[in-house]
Amino acid sequence: MKARFGDLFILLFLESLLFGISLVFLIVEGIIPILAIIIGIILTSLLIVKHEPLNAFLQKAINRHKKLALSWGLVFVLALPFILHKNPYLIHMLFMAGLYAILATGLDFQVGSTHLVNFATAADYGIGAYTAALLSVNFGWSFWVVLPISGLASALFGFLLGLPTMKTKTYYLSLVTIAVGLIIYLLLNNLSWTGGPNGIAGIPFPSIGNFSLGSSLHVFGIELPFQANFYYLVLAVLFIEFIVARRLYNSRIGLAWNAIRDDEIAAECQGINVTGSKIMAFYTNAFFDGLAGAIYAFNVSFISPENFAFMLSVIVVTMVIIGGMGNTSGVILGAIIMTLIPEKFQVVQSYRLWLFAVIILIMLIARPKGLFPQKTRQYS
Amino acid sequence: MAHFFEILFISLMLSSTYILIAVGFTLFFGAIDIVQFAHGDVAMLGSFVGIILYGLAEISGVTKILPMWIWIVGVILGTLIITGGLGVLFERIVVKPFRNSPLLMVLVATVALGIIIRESVRLFYPGGSNPQVFPIFFPQFGFHLGPLYFRVEHLIILGISFLLIIALMIFINRTKMGLAIRAISQNIEAASLMGINPDFAIMVTFFAGSFLAGIAGVLIGTYYNVVRFDIGLMGGIKGFSAAVVGGLGNFNGAILGGLTLGIVETFASAYIPGGTPYKDVYAFIIVIFFLVFKPSGLVGEKVYEKV
Amino acid sequence: MENSLNNQYLLQTQDLSIYFGGLAAINKVNFEVPPGTTVGLIGPNGSGKTTFFNIISGIYKPTAGEVLFNNQNIVGKKPHQITKKGMARTFQNNRLFWQLSILDNVILGMYSKQNARLFDVLFQYKKTRRELEECAERAIEILNYFSPELSEQHSRLVVDLSQGDRRRVEISRALASDPKLLLLDEPSAGMSPEETEKLMEDILKVKEKYKDLGIIIIEHDMMVIEKIAKHVIVFNYGEKIAEGTYSEIVQNEEVLEAYLGEESEDVGT
Numbered sequence: 001m002k003a004r005f006g007d008l009f010i011l012l013f014l015e016s017l018l019f020g021i022s023l024v025f026l027i028v029e030g031i032i033p034i035l036a037i038i039i040g041i042i043l044t045s046l047l048i049v050k051h052e053p054l055n056a057f058l059q060k061a062i063n064r065h066k067k068l069a070l071s072w073g074l075v076f077v078l079a080l081p082f083i084l085h086k087n088p089y090l091i092h093m094l095f096m097a098g099l100y101a102i103l104a105t106g107l108d109f110q111v112g113s114t115h116l117v118n119f120a121t122a123a124d125y126g127i128g129a130y131t132a133a134l135l136s137v138n139f140g141w142s143f144w145v146v147l148p149i150s151g152l153a154s155a156l157f158g159f160l161l162g163l164p165t166m167k168t169k170t171y172y173l174s175l176v177t178i179a180v181g182l183i184i185y186l187l188l189n190n191l192s193w194t195g196g197p198n199g200i201a202g203i204p205f206p207s208i209g210n211f212s213l214g215s216s217l218h219v220f221g222i223e224l225p226f227q228a229n230f231y232y233l234v235l236a237v238l239f240i241e242f243i244v245a246r247r248l249y250n251s252r253i254g255l256a257w258n259a260i261r262d263d264e265i266a267a268e269c270q271g272i273n274v275t276g277s278k279i280m281a282f283y284t285n286a287f288f289d290g291l292a293g294a295i296y297a298f299n300v301s302f303i304s305p306e307n308f309a310f311m312l313s314v315i316v317v318t319m320v321i322i323g324g325m326g327n328t329s330g331v332i333l334g335a336i337i338m339t340l341i342p343e344k345f346q347v348v349q350s351y352r353l354w355l356f357a358v359i360i361l362i363m364l365i366a367r368p369k370g371l372f373p374q375k376t377r378q379y380s
Numbered sequence: 381m382a383h384f385f386e387i388l389f390i391s392l393m394l395s396s397t398y399i400l401i402a403v404g405f406t407l408f409f410g411a412i413d414i415v416q417f418a419h420g421d422v423a424m425l426g427s428f429v430g431i432i433l434y435g436l437a438e439i440s441g442v443t444k445i446l447p448m449w450i451w452i453v454g455v456i457l458g459t460l461i462i463t464g465g466l467g468v469l470f471e472r473i474v475v476k477p478f479r480n481s482p483l484l485m486v487l488v489a490t491v492a493l494g495i496i497i498r499e500s501v502r503l504f505y506p507g508g509s510n511p512q513v514f515p516i517f518f519p520q521f522g523f524h525l526g527p528l529y530f531r532v533e534h535l536i537i538l539g540i541s542f543l544l545i546i547a548l549m550i551f552i553n554r555t556k557m558g559l560a561i562r563a564i565s566q567n568i569e570a571a572s573l574m575g576i577n578p579d580f581a582i583m584v585t586f587f588a589g590s591f592l593a594g595i596a597g598v599l600i601g602t603y604y605n606v607v608r609f610d611i612g613l614m615g616g617i618k619g620f621s622a623a624v625v626g627g628l629g630n631f632n633g634a635i636l637g638g639l640t641l642g643i644v645e646t647f648a649s650a651y652i653p654g655g656t657p658y659k660d661v662y663a664f665i666i667v668i669f670f671l672v673f674k675p676s677g678l679v680g681e682k683v684y685e686k687v
Numbered sequence: 688m689e690n691s692l693n694n695q696y697l698l699q700t701q702d703l704s705i706y707f708g709g710l711a712a713i714n715k716v717n718f719e720v721p722p723g724t725t726v727g728l729i730g731p732n733g734s735g736k737t738t739f740f741n742i743i744s745g746i747y748k749p750t751a752g753e754v755l756f757n758n759q760n761i762v763g764k765k766p767h768q769i770t771k772k773g774m775a776r777t778f779q780n781n782r783l784f785w786q787l788s789i790l791d792n793v794i795l796g797m798y799s800k801q802n803a804r805l806f807d808v809l810f811q812y813k814k815t816r817r818e819l820e821e822c823a824e825r826a827i828e829i830l831n832y833f834s835p836e837l838s839e840q841h842s843r844l845v846v847d848l849s850q851g852d853r854r855r856v857e858i859s860r861a862l863a864s865d866p867k868l869l870l871l872d873e874p875s876a877g878m879s880p881e882e883t884e885k886l887m888e889d890i891l892k893v894k895e896k897y898k899d900l901g902i903i904i905i906e907h908d909m910m911v912i913e914k915i916a917k918h919v920i921v922f923n924y925g926e927k928i929a930e931g932t933y934s935e936i937v938q939n940e941e942v943l944e945a946y947l948g949e950e951s952e953d954v955g956t
Contacts, residue, residue: 115484164672170483171415172671175624178617179664190657244809251808251815252801259784259795266782269744271770271799271864280805310613314491321488354503357495364489365477376788376842379823 007061012072014058019076023083025344026090034344077235081228088225095227095299097339098234102292104319104335105241105328106285109248111317112325112374113257114281117170119313120161120177123184124286126308128154128293130188133200133303143206143298150294151287158286162279181310188305199304206233206298213298230299237295238332241288245328248284250377257281258326311353318356322363323370330372385528387650393534393603395642396541400596401619402626402634403548404467404589410629411564411585414475414486418494420616422470422590426463426597427514427607428501433458434515452517460594467590468583494613501609511608514601537599544595545635552631561585562631614660621667627680636678641666694758697722697868697901698743703752705742712738714925715752720868725894725902727916727933729909731945735925736905737779740870744776745769757867771799775861776870779905781853783845789856790841793826794819796863829859832896833889851882855889862893869893871904875911887911909937921945 025037048054062069084090103121110116128150135141135149164176188194195201205214205226213229248254256277259267268274297303315338323334342352363370401423408416433455437443442451474493478485502508522531552558563571564581572578596615601607618641626637641663649659670677698720705713713735720726728736741747743754745766754761761769775796784792801822803815830838833855845856854874861869874890875883891914894900906912912919912933919936921929923945929936936942 111484115482117484117487164668169675170487172624172675174487175617175620176668176671179621179667182617183661183664186658186661247808247812250819251812252798252803252819253805253808255787255791255795256798258787258791259798262784262786263782265746265766266778266784267795268766269746269770269776269782270795270860271767272795273765273767284805314495317488317491351499351503353495354499357492357499360492361474361489361496364485364492368481368485374786376844377791378842379790379820 007057008065008068011058011061011065011069015069015072016076019073026084026093026340027087031345038341078232081224081231082220082222085222085224085228088227091225091227091231093340093343095231095234097336098231098238099292099296100316100319100339101332101335102234102238102241102288103316104323104331105238105245106288107316107320108245108323108326108328108331109257109281109285111320112327112331113249113254113261114278115170115261115325116278116281117174117317118177118282118285119174119310119317120181120184121285121289121316122308122310122312123161123181124154124158124289125293125296125312126184126188126305127157128290129297129303129308130194130200130293131290132294132297133203134193136203136298137200143294147291147294151290154290154293155283155287158283158289159279161286162282177313178310181313185305185309188308195304197305199302199306200297201302203297203301203303205301230295233295237288237291242328242332244284249326249328253277253280255377315356318360321360321370324372324374325370326374327370327372330370334371383650387646389530389534389538391643391646393538393541393599393642394646395639396538396545397596397600397615397638398619398622398642399545399635399638400541400592400599401615402622402638403631404593405620405623406626406629406631406634407561407585407589409623410566411561411568411582412475412479414483415490415620416470416475416589417487417490417616417620418470418474418497418612419467419589419593420614420619421494421497421612422463422467423593423597423600423615423619424501424607424609424612425466425497426459426590426594427601427611428505428512428597428609429462429466429594430455430459430598430601431512431514431607433462455515456517456598459598460591463594463597464587464591467586467593471582471586494616498609498612505609508609511606514605514607516605517602533602537602541599548592549631549635561588618663621663624675625667625670625677627677630677630680633677633679640678695722696720696755697724697757698903699755700743701753701755703739703742703754704750705738705747706750712925713742713749716922716925716927718920718927720901720903722867722901723899724918725904725916727912727919728903728905728922729907729912729919729936730922730928734922734945736922737872738925739922740776740872740903740905743769744774744870767799770864773865773867774870775864775866775868777854777857777861777872777874779872779876781850781857783853783857783860785846786844788842789830789837789845789848790823790826792845792856793829793859793863794822796860797822797825799864826859826863829863830856832892833859850877851885854878854886858889858893862897866900868901868903871902871906873905873907875906875908883908883911887914890915 021037021041025034028034028037048058080094081091103125107118107121110118131150131153132143132146135146136143161177161180189197205212207213213233214226216226217224217228248257256267256272259270259272260274260277264274296307316335319335319338320331322338323332324330338356342349342355345352345355348355401420404419404422405415408414408419437451437455442454446454470493474489475486478489505512518533518536520531520533522529524530550558552562560571560576560581561584563574564576564578564585568578568581571581596619597607600611600615619638622637622641623634624637625640626633626635644666645659645663648662649656652658652662696719698718700716700718703713703716703718704711716739718739728739730736738747742749743756743761745761745764745768748763752762756769756772756774759772761772784795787795801818803818807815827838827841830841834852837852837855837859845853848856858871858874871890875886878886887910890902890904890911894902894915902915904912904916916933919931919933920927921936921939921942923941928945929939929942931939
């Protein structure tokens with residue numbers, strides 16, 4: 001009995017330590033402390049991975065107290081805006097990290113589980129955002145109606161994009177997705193009703209009853225800046241997507257995707273409709289990209305084609321590869337890390353893309369399965 | 381009518397560029413079954429190397445000492461050789477490590493390479509984010525022929541491209557080295573049994589493809605007079621598309637594909653009202669059409685996967 | 688000889704042909720498999736045996752001819768549809784799902800028997816999970832039958848296994864779908880004599896457990912054919928040149944001539 005609670009306390013303590021350091025990382029300025037923290041975390045992780053007894057102890061503790069550890073983490077995540085309420089910009093940063101996490105988790109269905117290289121994430125995202133913007137600005141529809149519609153519009157696009165995958169092999173598929181992404185960008189930039197290069201402005205904040213998400217939130221005597229509202233919104237959608245991803249993974253759908261990844265012909269011979277399965281990966285991914293796009297549009301009030309350029313697709317592909325292909329939690333972590341760290345390196349803001357690419361190369365050569373590789377499925 | 385010939389002329393210019401880049405893609409795919417997504421950026425590097433070498437030639441006074449045509453040829457040749465070498469370097473660093481890995485790896489690695497090349501030029505070349513003036517190598521006057529007006533410079537470029545492509549076809553189809561390259565692109569193991577060292581052969585292939593890309597870079601620079609760090613992205617995608625439309629792995633296909641894409645793009649943007657911003661769209665629609673309905677391309681062979 | 692399409696066969700092909708370019712890889716083949724019978728398919732390399740498998744399992748579409756499986760014409764059907772109808776196969780070069788566990792591979796063999804659709808997975812997750820767990824149990828049973836070590840180590844990735852174990856997993860996966868017809872493509876390829884002996888025992892075990900199962904087995908190792916196949920068909924250059932019992936085939940002049948010049952030291956007893 002004593003031992004049980006003993007390792008629980010150690011686990012929670014370590015978790016809190018990790019949260020504390022992350023907080024410090026978020027708040028602190030200056031390149032030296034930031035680098036110090038990053039290096040410290042890398043070294044500690046290496047230590048934990050290599051040191052067998054420590055590693056085993058932590059694994060056991062996590063397995064035994066999984067629910068509690070996760071709940072504690074959830075408490076921290078929910079409490080973040082309260083802790084950071086004097087710093088709206090940081091909350092906005094976390095909001096953006098959450099959006100990218102939504103994009104990356106969806107992309108994992110294709111790139112991670114099925115090895116379908118899709119460079120059209122920006123197109124799904126953009127279609128979701130523009131659908132939301134157009135419906136709201138032209139017809140005054142409420143955010144809550146527009147949100148699912150944006151998801152469905154993007155899903156339809158994903159379905160149509162998936163159709164040509166029937167016959168296309170890896171390189172051709174990537175070329176098709178690049179081409180389609182560019183076509184969508186060009187259309188958004190040139191069609192009159194999308195506003196052309198000037199985009200669409202004047203998207204209102206969503207509201208729940210009388211409360212507008214654009215106004216600050218008073219809870220427990222603390223005034224949370226309005227960015228917190230969007231932070232919680234993104235968290236809710238990410239949470240739902242996470243559950244969907246876990247369920248897909250632990251079902252024959254996720255198994256079929258992995259089978260297709262490993263050997264398409266053998267997969268077909270087990271009764272898997274490979275084409276249908278691939279298309280499903282496309283539209284389930286696109287649906288969530290669409291939701292993310294709508295949320296983004298209603299947050300920034302003004303969108304233009306520049307927000308949905310090819311580079312965004314490349315960045316999201318990076319997040320999946322670095323986070324860990326086929327591992328939902330890994331991908332979410334990868335997305336968060338790859339959004340927050342470049343933000344902290346404001347000095348090197350213009351080097352951001354260059355650094356991304358170098359890191360991809362290093363990861364591909366050193367740890368091709370990603371930071372958190374896919375785990376073997378468990379059955380009882 | 382005059383308009384038509386001018387458009388035709390422009391489309392041939394554009395096609396030559398696409399062909400030169402497409403051949404690289406086809407060579408690489410034929411040899412080791414990979415697509416080098418940064419190949420377009422190698423062409424861009426070619427144009428920048430040209431600017432650098434020209435600058436060096438000017439500073440060192442070579443331009444004053446040697447007769448004009450000697451140093452021009454020198455600069456251009458130097459550019460091409462360096463670009464070829466860069467291509468081999470990239471292959472060693474970014475492609476070779478993934479020889480036995482899933483295709484996904486090489487694909488993403490070369491995409492990353494492309495970003496690194498573009499961003500490196502943008503960040504580290506002086507004034508890199510701005511368009512750079514490309515040196516003038518050829519005479520700058522024009523003349524009238526009936527209702528048509530031609531610039532000598534463009535005629536020279538078109539002539540050079542035309543000759544190059546003919547030379548390329550002769551080289552590939554009639555010479556021993558060309559035979560070796562074709563053998564490699566069919567079956568690298570069999571070629572090795574014929575005494576061709578496969579690793580060396582791969583390096584030669586990458587040198588050749590990148591050499592041609594360098595030519596494309598020089599041609600683009602000469603025709604437009606300016607180059608920018610990001611011309612390689614679209615150029616590479618178009619070049620790859622041309623290779624695919626023609627039939628990936630087939631040299632004649634690369635030529636046909638380049639012609640198709642160049643002609644469609646130029647004529648569509650000239651004759652379809654309001655078409656210019658959409659010129660890329662037309663090109664890509666053709667590409668998507670082929671990828672879906674005829675992935676083996678115009679002249680490619682249908683390959684049956686060994687089961 | 689009468690070649691009318693008949694109700695009594697599990698699998699029957701009539702005048703089956705496939706051309707690659709101008710070359711006939713399979714030329715007017717009539718092939719019958721009675722229910723519950725094991726048929727051996729032999730012939731020199733390149734005689735079209737694997738191509739034949741690829742046609743009847745739906746990977747290739749024949750240029751001409753008919754294939755009846757359980758009295759249904761399956762020409763033009765895709766592999767996943769044919770699998771659902773009760774055909775399963777193994778591959779010459781071992782097509783397993785390398786980055787998945789042994790257990791997952793066998794569970795995937797039961798894919799066509801499962802029912803979970805996207806809607807079910809999202810909104811009736813517990814039910815789909817239960818279905819998967821049941822499949823896992825049955826998979827363990829199948830693995831247990833062949834080799835208890837495999838079922839014990841069921842979480843190991845398939846890529847880490849020996850050749851013999853890989854074959855066993857592939858056969859388990861094929862059997863998991865409860866097929867009526869099993870196609871085995873050179874199961875003993877790359878195996879030592881001891882492993883081949885063990886493999887033969889495994890196949891006999893399969894035949895004992897699944898008495899109604901029809902099997903077509905492609906093999907170069909004649910000992911395996913002799914022990915397992917009741918009926919033997921011989922291909923050469925894409926055509927059927929002989930059929931009969933093993934002893935009949937071995938004395939057939941045309942068959943011997945086809946193998947003459949072949950490097951195979953397995954020919955003859």
